[in-house]
Amino acid sequence: MPISRRNFLKVAGAAGGVLLAGGRNPARAAAQPASQEDVEFYGILIDTTKCIGCRACEEACNSQNGLPKPEVSFSSESVFEKKRETTPDAFVVVNRFPDEKTPEKPSFVRRQCMHCTQPACASVCLCKAMEKTAEGPTVYHKDRCMGCRYCMVSCPFDIPKFEYDSPSPFVKKCIGCPDRVAKGEQTACAEACPEGATLFGKRRELIEEAKRRIYQNPDRYQPHIYGEHEVGGTGYMYLSAFPFEKIGFRNDLGTKPYPELTSGFLSSVPLVDILWPAVLFGFNYLVSGNGKEDAEEHEDGHGA
């Protein structure tokens, strides 16, 4: 088939349409932060050297999120015998890590969603059930979720948990008390902490505070704020007296934001979607450019 003007316009029109549609997204993405530039991410600084393992944060979290009472009461220390993970019914758990040199002074480290600045869970969610809010909390819209658990596969901290025993399951995790934060209040866990080990504030100011503590007490702290740069920065950050890998943190996550891991592939998608059909049509024209075959097909009544 020769390329007629009409055909050319058809192809050009289609390609243009795709380009326009594709071009709109970056524009929208760029517009978003501009309208919210006065809002700053809030976060939490957790000073593990101050934590006494009282689990007041766990209790406050449970009542804030309406979670069921735990099997072992909040005042029992028996839970520290085993390292715990968060569960669908416990969004924050405190673990105890022994110190080899001074066994009577263990480290207590709470574990919950890190509220990454660029969260993997939100970027991989195909129906935006996980979403990063302008104030910082990474929230979960349970009405949108289809339960594919890709967020669990992608989360570098293994935080989202799934209700495997429910016929209508949800993904459960700390959502960072978005209602409280939007009202200018601190999170339930930060409010409940009697030792000031959980400090709520603007992320930028928390980093300053953490640095000040490290500079002023170099013997007390490791010179590292966990979460300042990990996976592109997290909203919830930690200070520690011990190397972080000794208190249950991974030090091999890198500083690259997780959405960037797939951005290269995703940006190739419109390219392939436009170029591939063009190349394939070209091949097809090239091969069937043979006049004899064309005539034969025509007679056949099905010009494949």
Next chain:
Amino acid sequence: MQRSTRTVMEPNVRPLSIAGKAPVPDTGTWKGFLRFLLQELRPKGKVVTRFNVITGIIILGGLALIVVRFAKGLGAVTNLSQEYPWGIWIGFDVVTGVAFAGGAYILTFAVHILKVKKYEPIVRATVLNGFLAYVFYSGALLLDLGRPWNVINPIIGNAYGYGSVLFLVAWHFLLYTACLFVEVCPAVAEWLRWVKARRILQKMTTATVILGVTLSTLHQAGLGAMFLTAPAKIHPLWYSGNIPVLFFISSMFAGFSMIIIESRFTHRIFSGRVDAAHRASHDKILLGLGKGSASIMAAYLFLKVIDLTHGHQWGMLLTPMGYWYLVEVAGFTLVPLVLYIVAIREQNVRLVQTTAFLAAVGVILNRLNISVIAFKWYEAVRYYPTWQEIWVTLAVISMELWIFRWVINRMPILGEHPDFRTGEEIVSNGSPAEGARWTVSAS
């Protein structure tokens, strides 16, 4: 599919009467259509066969397990955990199954775009296989979703997560299944003797194939790209920025090996449905597929070596996971490559068929390694599937085989439709071919 000569059938849909056979209902009318459908739905041949009994039990058991799964949740039948959110329902049914369905796009590319006529006889069976694979794998995917009723969210625009690879995969998956349906439809139209519909569908073929190849490229690669977001969880020997490319490339030889394996069975089981022309060219086709597999596998292995070198991972080969990696890459990719080359040099069709099995095992290992086995290889308590997960997987495969057989036994997939046969053959087309049609085991 193209025919080189004019078809005998005239567009007025008047079925030819065949001596000794009941007249075929006129499918041009509603009544005739329904009667034809009812007639065709009835099993043909013996119902109680060993295959039917075994797969029947598997399917019934599988359905019961599916009921339990939806009544009590995924935890009741699977070993999925907070540590291992994806098991074999994703790793095998979806990720591996889709790779094997890759034969459809690569073959339609060869036949309809490059016009390689040699592979024409196997296009329909491959496309049918691909289509059923996609339908059943997306079905299996629904079993794995916690809230499958929300699966329409990313389709109907209830918050598009277009930043997600899975969003892309879902859309391309859906659209490609539609493409495959259009590609299967000419056979359906011939079966129904809908001449006009067939003609329209045939005209859509090129565009559909081009769309299909494009969609396949992206979702085959996309399935791999999904795992890019787990860099700290997948063993470094398997994690690579090239996963999308590797998935795409390996889906080609996965597809080829599946075609070779599938044709081996269909030619034995449905021998009556295979026409003479197809049978005659079959050895040549298999050798060609072997050759194609070998060259693609060589490129794939080359990329694998580059990955190893770039990641400075040669030392890791001497660890337990390294040995396992070698089993996959050397044992089930390099060895099949060598065997394919030997088979081509010796023109040994049997060896191509045997090698296809090895190559298929290699692809299964690769997909399972990335999605399940090398995923969180460091965990103390590892995931392994429950018998229920395996049973349901077998049930899905059994159902697919039943439908595949049902279609093969009725529609012109392996051979041409008697009524759409080319002119000079129509004389010899009588009871032999038609009789053979019903001798095949029941479905």
